[in-house]
Amino acid sequence: MKSRAAVLFESPGRYQVVDVEVDEPKAHEVLVRYVASGLCHSDVHYLDGSHAGPLPMCAGHEGAGIVEQVGPGVTGFAPGDHFVASFIPSCGRCRYCAQGRTNLCNLGAHLQNGPMPDGTYRMHYDGQDLHQFLLISTFSQYAVVSENSLVKIPNDVPLETVCLLGCGVGTGLGSAINAAEVRPGDNVLVLGAGGVGMSAVQGAALAGAATVIVVDPVEFKREMATTLGATHTYSTIAEATDFVRSISDGQGAESAILCMGQPTNTDVANAFDAIAKGGTVVVTGMAANSEPAAIPIHLLALGGMQKTIRGTLFGMCSPPVDILRQIDLYRAGKLKLDEMITRRYQLNDINSAVDDLAEGRNIRGVVTL
Numbered sequence: 001m002k003s004r005a006a007v008l009f010e011s012p013g014r015y016q017v018v019d020v021e022v023d024e025p026k027a028h029e030v031l032v033r034y035v036a037s038g039l040c041h042s043d044v045h046y047l048d049g050s051h052a053g054p055l056p057m058c059a060g061h062e063g064a065g066i067v068e069q070v071g072p073g074v075t076g077f078a079p080g081d082h083f084v085a086s087f088i089p090s091c092g093r094c095r096y097c098a099q100g101r102t103n104l105c106n107l108g109a110h111l112q113n114g115p116m117p118d119g120t121y122r123m124h125y126d127g128q129d130l131h132q133f134l135l136i137s138t139f140s141q142y143a144v145v146s147e148n149s150l151v152k153i154p155n156d157v158p159l160e161t162v163c164l165l166g167c168g169v170g171t172g173l174g175s176a177i178n179a180a181e182v183r184p185g186d187n188v189l190v191l192g193a194g195g196v197g198m199s200a201v202q203g204a205a206l207a208g209a210a211t212v213i214v215v216d217p218v219e220f221k222r223e224m225a226t227t228l229g230a231t232h233t234y235s236t237i238a239e240a241t242d243f244v245r246s247i248s249d250g251q252g253a254e255s256a257i258l259c260m261g262q263p264t265n266t267d268v269a270n271a272f273d274a275i276a277k278g279g280t281v282v283v284t285g286m287a288a289n290s291e292p293a294a295i296p297i298h299l300l301a302l303g304g305m306q307k308t309i310r311g312t313l314f315g316m317c318s319p320p321v322d323i324l325r326q327i328d329l330y331r332a333g334k335l336k337l338d339e340m341i342t343r344r345y346q347l348n349d350i351n352s353a354v355d356d357l358a359e360g361r362n363i364r365g366v367v368t369l
């Protein structure tokens with residue numbers, strides 16, 4: 001079948017919205033109709049060339065929609081079911097899934113390459129196979145995806161809002177709750193307040209942080225952060241560090257969560273300096289470089305510091321469990337999602353969403369399919 005979709009043919013580059021061909025679902029695959037998809041900074045990394053992936057690639061990874069058709073062997077979904085697509089699939093059977101660490105599922109090995117795990121493609125354009133970004137390609141009206149990439153959700157929550165649960169919200173919430181392990185009374189620094197950072201702010205607030213201190217150079221982000229749970233905002237980490245020391249007997253924050261688009265080694269070092277003894281730096285943003293970070297490692301063990309630096313993928317969430325919990329929080333009014341959507345775009349205008357993200361005009365932009 002034909003589907004209108006945003007495709008990246010070269011990087012650095014812009015999306016081209018074209019008619020692609022989508023195959024029938026094979027065994028354990030599902031033909032889906034996406035309703036909406038958020039634009040995450042991870043999409044932009046592949047547009048601006050700061051990360052490389054195989055091209056051409058049908059883009060997008062933060063979507064929700066409705067099941068159209070199921071392939072042979074699919075028992076967990078039926079046509080008409082609503083779903084959020086998880087940017088990390090979970091097989092439920094590998095040793096990581098079995099431990100409940102489904103964000104580390106072994107199927108993640110297939111994410112960047114884009115063909116299905118059997119090595120064949122389901123999307124094509126002009127005789128070429130298209131890679132599917134993170135296997136899901138949510139900037140397409142239709143796609144064939146693995147059943148492992150979908151989380152069935154109740155039919156009464158708005159798909160054009162809960163699409164954010166496919167990446168940014170779980171990543172940010174989990175960065176605070178699971179990775180930083182925020183506890184009641186903590187002082188937490190959140191560096192970068194886009195869709196991921198604002199979700200980390202909400203996660204820290206939900207976990208009971210006494211102060212949630214946001215650093216973002218953009219004034220609009222700082223203003224919005226205070227409506228989502230931030231108690232203090234600064235435009236530089238130096239000011240935030242001074243402040244958190246002033247309220248913690250000179251010790252620093254229990255955790256610092258790096259959610260800027262392109263964290264640098266200097267950002268990690270500054271965050272490491274800003275945390276207290278026993279504190280944790282969480283690196284959530286995707287660094288553009290692979291240079292080794294210069295961290296004073298004697299502070300990990302000696303000097304009475306016992307500091308931790310940890311990376312996180314999808315906020316260490318378990319998508320099949322956590323997306324449903326997030327829906328419950330949203331329904332209870334405890335997780336703000338609508339407030340995080342600054343603008344909506346038609347698929348044909350997707351490059352405007354990219355420009356607005358790059359210029360700091362959006363918390364999240366959502367594309368309507």
Ligand SMILES: NC(=O)c1ccc[n+]([C@@H]2O[C@H](COP(=O)([O-])OP(=O)(O)OC[C@H]3O[C@@H](n4cnc5c(N)ncnc54)[C@H](O)[C@@H]3O)[C@@H](O)[C@H]2O)c1
Binds near residue numbers: 045171196259283357
């Ligand atoms: N680890 C994961 O699983 C995972 C998942 C999703 C996204 N990400 C990554 O998280 C990062 C954030 O994504 P997003 O969609 O929220 O991006 P975004 O562009 O919407 O937000 C980034 C924010 O950081 C701010 N910023 C830029 N430089 C800063 C600095 N030096 N100090 C403080 N703030 C600064 C920007 O003003 C912006 O508000 C990206 O790198 C993205 O690729 C990682």
Ligand SMILES: [Zn+2]
Binds near residue numbers: 042062
């Ligand atoms: Zn993302």
Ligand SMILES: [Zn+2]
Binds near residue numbers: 091094104105
């Ligand atoms: Zn698995």
